[in-house]
Amino acid sequence: MPSNPEFDVIISGGGPVGMGLAIELGQRGIRVAVIERYEKPQPIPKGQNLTQRTMEHFHFWNCEKQLRARRHMPPGVANGGIVSYGNLLSPHRYEWLAREKVHSYYYSAVERLPQYETETALRERAAQLSSLTLFYGWTAKELEEGADQVSLTMVKRKTEGDDSPTLQTLTGKYLVGADGSNSLVRKLAGITETRQDHEKKMVLLVFTSTELHDLLSRFPAKSFYNALHPDMKGYWQFLGRVDLGSSWFFHAPVPIDTTADNFDFTAFLHRAVGAEFALELNYVGFWDLRFSVAQTYKKGRLFVAGDAAHSHPPYGGYGINTGLEDARNLGWKLAAVLKGQSSPELLETYDEERRPVFETLRDDFIENFINEDREFLETYDPDTDLKSFEEKWYSRTNNSSEVTAYEPNYDGSSIVFGDEHSSPSASGAHVFKAQAGHHLAPKTLANGSNIYEQLGNNFTFFDFSADGVKARKVRELVAERNLSVSTIHLYDSDAANFYESTCLLIRPDHYVSWVGTEHADLTGAEELFSRTLCL
Numbered sequence: 001m002p003s004n005p006e007f008d009v010i011i012s013g014g015g016p017v018g019m020g021l022a023i024e025l026g027q028r029g030i031r032v033a034v035i036e037r038y039e040k041p042q043p044i045p046k047g048q049n050l051t052q053r054t055m056e057h058f059h060f061w062n063c064e065k066q067l068r069a070r071r072h073m074p075p076g077v078a079n080g081g082i083v084s085y086g087n088l089l090s091p092h093r094y095e096w097l098a099r100e101k102v103h104s105y106y107y108s109a110v111e112r113l114p115q116y117e118t119e120t121a122l123r124e125r126a127a128q129l130s131s132l133t134l135f136y137g138w139t140a141k142e143l144e145e146g147a148d149q150v151s152l153t154m155v156k157r158k159t160e161g162d163d164s165p166t167l168q169t170l171t172g173k174y175l176v177g178a179d180g181s182n183s184l185v186r187k188l189a190g191i192t193e194t195r196q197d198h199e200k201k202m203v204l205l206v207f208t209s210t211e212l213h214d215l216l217s218r219f220p221a222k223s224f225y226n227a228l229h230p231d232m233k234g235y236w237q238f239l240g241r242v243d244l245g246s247s248w249f250f251h252a253p254v255p256i257d258t259t260a261d262n263f264d265f266t267a268f269l270h271r272a273v274g275a276e277f278a279l280e281l282n283y284v285g286f287w288d289l290r291f292s293v294a295q296t297y298k299k300g301r302l303f304v305a306g307d308a309a310h311s312h313p314p315y316g317g318y319g320i321n322t323g324l325e326d327a328r329n330l331g332w333k334l335a336a337v338l339k340g341q342s343s344p345e346l347l348e349t350y351d352e353e354r355r356p357v358f359e360t361l362r363d364d365f366i367e368n369f370i371n372e373d374r375e376f377l378e379t380y381d382p383d384t385d386l387k388s389f390e391e392k393w394y395s396r397t398n399n400s401s402e403v404t405a406y407e408p409n410y411d412g413s414s415i416v417f418g419d420e421h422s423s424p425s426a427s428g429a430h431v432f433k434a435q436a437g438h439h440l441a442p443k444t445l446a447n448g449s450n451i452y453e454q455l456g457n458n459f460t461f462f463d464f465s466a467d468g469v470k471a472r473k474v475r476e477l478v479a480e481r482n483l484s485v486s487t488i489h490l491y492d493s494d495a496a497n498f499y500e501s502t503c504l505l506i507r508p509d510h511y512v513s514w515v516g517t518e519h520a521d522l523t524g525a526e527e528l529f530s531r532t533l534c535l
């Protein structure tokens with residue numbers, strides 16, 4: 001391998017996670033190569049539901065407006081859905097997964113659009129960043145890891161009239177596999193996975209039907225619908241809108257020997273909806289329902305992110321959102337190490353923080369959805385005991401916490417100064433109070449700006465006290481040690497009350513890493529600077 005790698009980071013896989021990571025790094029001037037086998041995003045409308053937190057990423061990647069302009073649904077159609085019993089037209093139904101409930105805890109609002117539109121917006125943004133080199137139409141084949149660099153060999157799809165070399169080797173300081181659930185990087189790195197097979201074959205159907213839109217127009221327009229049927233044993237019959245009027249996708253379990261040719265998908269859809277309607281099938285695809293998680297997200301100079309690190313059924317719409325958070329977490333850490341602002345040990349915290357978040361997401365949310373639905377369907381039946389069925393059915397929505405309790409956090413992480421006996425988790429509570437290890441809630445400050453408008457690519461220290469003593473001390477510390485920390489002193493007792501702390505240290509991914517009151521000393525913040533920023 002040549003002694004000077006051409007790139008700082010090579011990313012294998014230019015799906016949403018690979019492109020998000022490339023932008024996160026490219027905006028910090030890191031030299032990145034992205035290798036993606038497809039010239040254009042694939043036209044399958046998966047990964048539609050983008051949470052508020054994900055939209056904050058797009059805001060800071062400077063393409064939020066461009067992404068929202070690609071929305072297919074008219075404004076005003078809620079991002080949530082409806083669950084019904086038996087079939088979609090059943091009288092037993094309730095509202096479900098309304099992510100708008102937690103809107104006030106985030107700076108950006110939810111969005112919904114097909115994944116190929118999201119990927120197009122990311123590709124357009126990436127094209128604007130000069131430190132990125134984008135190899136579309138290339139497939140990664142081999143990798144080699146040396147003591148201080150990695151190399152990746154890739155081949156190009158041949159196109160007519162293109163005589164350029166078809167085999168090329170790139171070198172980089174680090175390599176990230178964002179190459180999906182069958183990740184080549186994960187396999188070549190020898191990273192094993194923990195798998196939970198459900199031995200279920202799932203079908204994904206993409207189709208057009210205006211008659212289905214007419215049938216469902218008796219209910220207020222929702223983005224998705226789920227019919228729970230006792231025969232499906234807790235697995236979902238999930239229908240999603242791609243636009244408002246004619247385009248749809250649907251996934252549900254099918255018998256294990258189903259192929260595109262031996263099954264009546266139209267009758268299957270009619271049964272799930274509870275009525276016959278005309279439709280045109282545009283795509284039929286299959287996947288095995290399973291959960292898998294890489295045993296480590298980092299091995300030497302190699303990382304995995306997104307579906308390469310974790311995969312699960314698309315229940316609850318977590319996949320792309322979790323993957324993009326991996327990108328945000330890994331991005332600032334890689335950049336800090338590559339710029340010499342932090343020691344390479346910081347990179348170990350990527351696995352430390354992100355893997356437990358996925359593991360708890362799997363156990364507390366996605367598997368739990370399946371188990372709870374199965375148990376309900378086995379226990380209650382409206383035909384035998386309508387009263388008990390209805391009592392339980394409606395209490396499921398009234399007591400539901402799947403939106404409010406989903407609050408990924410880094411409690412107990414070695415680079416936040418909080419409760420060291422906890423561990424990172426997808427479960428938490430949405431509160432405005434600033435808590436170390438948790439997402440920062442937005443707030444309009446005394447100067448009229450939102451706190452999010454004050455945040456940049458580095459750590460930010462806020463001092464809301466009248467005297468600003470702590471801000472002065474941090475400024476001195478930062479200057480003395482040449483740290484990349486912005487310091488803001490703004491007297492704002494309202495903000496101090498809102499966050500229940502006078503001083504805040506915010507990480508580059510906008511999680512809180514330390515909180516302090518007027519009387520607290522700065523030991524915690526200083527220690528964090530040592531752990532995260534000093535060499």
Ligand SMILES: Cc1cc2nc3c(=O)[nH]c(=O)nc-3n(C[C@H](O)[C@H](O)[C@H](O)COP(=O)(O)OP(=O)(O)OC[C@H]3O[C@@H](n4cnc5c(N)ncnc54)[C@H](O)[C@@H]3O)c2cc1C
Nearest residue numbers: 013015017037047048049140180306307317318319320321
């Ligand atoms: C039906 C369905 C509905 C879904 N709905 C939601 C939802 O509502 N919300 C949500 O958050 N998630 C959803 N998901 C999940 C979401 O689509 C995935 O989690 C997301 O695509 C993961 O992104 P990724 O970039 O990690 O992987 P991928 O999207 O798989 O991207 C990997 C990329 O790597 C490329 N690649 C692979 N191997 C190589 C190689 N050797 N060389 C070069 N390139 C390579 C591929 O071409 C691909 O572009 C859904 C999934 C499905 C199937």
